Amino acid sequence: MNLQKRISAFLLTVVLIISVILTGCNNNSTATQKPTQASQQTETHKATEATTTTEAVIQTEPVGTSDSKVFDNAVIVGDSITLKLDYYCQANETPLKNSVFLPSGSLGWTNAQWDIDNEAAVHPTYKGSTVLVENCAEITGAKYVIIMLGMNDIGLYGIDDSISSAKSLIEKIKANSPEVKIYVESVTPILAGMQRENLNNENVRAFNEKLSDLTKELNVEYLDLYPLFADENGNLRDEYCGDPQAMGIHFTDAACELWADYLQKNVK
Amino acid sequence: MMKKIFLLFAVFVFSASVLCGCGQSNQNNKADAPPLKEVYTIIQNEVTLPDMLELKEKSDLEDYYGIKEDDVTDFYAAIDSSGVGQDEIVFVMAKDDASAGRVEECLNSRYDSKLKQNESYNPKEAAKIKKCSVKKNGNYVSMVISDDAEKIEQIYSNSVFV
Numbered sequence: 001m002n003l004q005k006r007i008s009a010f011l012l013t014v015v016l017i018i019s020v021i022l023t024g025c026n027n028n029s030t031a032t033q034k035p036t037q038a039s040q041q042t043e044t045h046k047a048t049e050a051t052t053t054t055e056a057v058i059q060t061e062p063v064g065t066s067d068s069k070v071f072d073n074a075v076i077v078g079d080s081i082t083l084k085l086d087y088y089c090q091a092n093e094t095p096l097k098n099s100v101f102l103p104s105g106s107l108g109w110t111n112a113q114w115d116i117d118n119e120a121a122v123h124p125t126y127k128g129s130t131v132l133v134e135n136c137a138e139i140t141g142a143k144y145v146i147i148m149l150g151m152n153d154i155g156l157y158g159i160d161d162s163i164s165s166a167k168s169l170i171e172k173i174k175a176n177s178p179e180v181k182i183y184v185e186s187v188t189p190i191l192a193g194m195q196r197e198n199l200n201n202e203n204v205r206a207f208n209e210k211l212s213d214l215t216k217e218l219n220v221e222y223l224d225l226y227p228l229f230a231d232e233n234g235n236l237r238d239e240y241c242g243d244p245q246a247m248g249i250h251f252t253d254a255a256c257e258l259w260a261d262y263l264q265k266n267v268k
Numbered sequence: 269m270m271k272k273i274f275l276l277f278a279v280f281v282f283s284a285s286v287l288c289g290c291g292q293s294n295q296n297n298k299a300d301a302p303p304l305k306e307v308y309t310i311i312q313n314e315v316t317l318p319d320m321l322e323l324k325e326k327s328d329l330e331d332y333y334g335i336k337e338d339d340v341t342d343f344y345a346a347i348d349s350s351g352v353g354q355d356e357i358v359f360v361m362a363k364d365d366a367s368a369g370r371v372e373e374c375l376n377s378r379y380d381s382k383l384k385q386n387e388s389y390n391p392k393e394a395a396k397i398k399k400c401s402v403k404k405n406g407n408y409v410s411m412v413i414s415d416d417a418e419k420i421e422q423i424y425s426n427s428v429f430v
Contacts, residue, residue, distance in 0.1 A: 081351075106388045
């Protein structure tokens, strides 16, 4: 009898301990979950980085018609103006939809070369990871780089320093991916009433002229988009301006349609 | 007596194990919660939204946010298509709590990136972003950036959660 009581007491104690442990294992509170999630997230992040190159290689396999092949293998880099082109192409199923878009608001030739961990930098993201523009072809596996920057440089750094930054970045892309074909797009015009002291159409045109010369020097392609969107006075046409009450530089769908069509005809 | 004790022990351990398994997701979502696309339709009927680009494929989630397809059970995502306005609505039902954690991390990165990009040249939109946040509730993760974020999140919560 005494032995039975001892066994009973022992078993009940075991039951209590197990039930406490089981209840604890089910505790889904933030406090207990966070370390687990953090470690899983870190592992996932590392896995993403590790597989990026493989995924990029798969993307470079040519598919579709000859026209679309170019854009299946292209990376399109830019600022907030290019961001609109990205959304337009996704919504309208243009061949450019298959390109990798790396747009970032406020991006310019200069800040694109800041350190990747610079707090003030606005580097674009590729599949959720921050990337440097100079590595854009390597990371995405692209054979064509189409790049439009400058609107965020001209006003801040002036024309000559902006051109120096453009030269430096293009050289870095060429050095990192010597086999890629690089297309540099001109800066586009600004709405008439939105000219600023340093960022205005006169300076944009002067910048574009030097940018065109630079592309010849560096043996890369130049795409002069300015005339596509400018009226007879050299200002952005009203019908192409998506933010007439704000900055006067962003595009409408009609402008993006024209832009996408131009790229399809001129990137080969 | 011994047999009774052992039987009691076995039943208790089995019950505790079953309860532990059932509670893994610890969700408070409705059993009959509608697909997230339907939730968005309800929102569209009650809130005026700008023109939005709908992300239709799970692979779009990886392209724009780095969210892996394997982590997602259901989703709805749409982005202000103007490229200037920063409205963005993302609802994700993740496969499990760990997946939801990874989705939350991706959306937080997107949120930080949008805020940083807009702070220097687009202060109105940056202020809008600052008022909003990424939220995780069980296996569900959301990011609602809108002047009507509170109302949108209320509709979403009423549709999905108990």
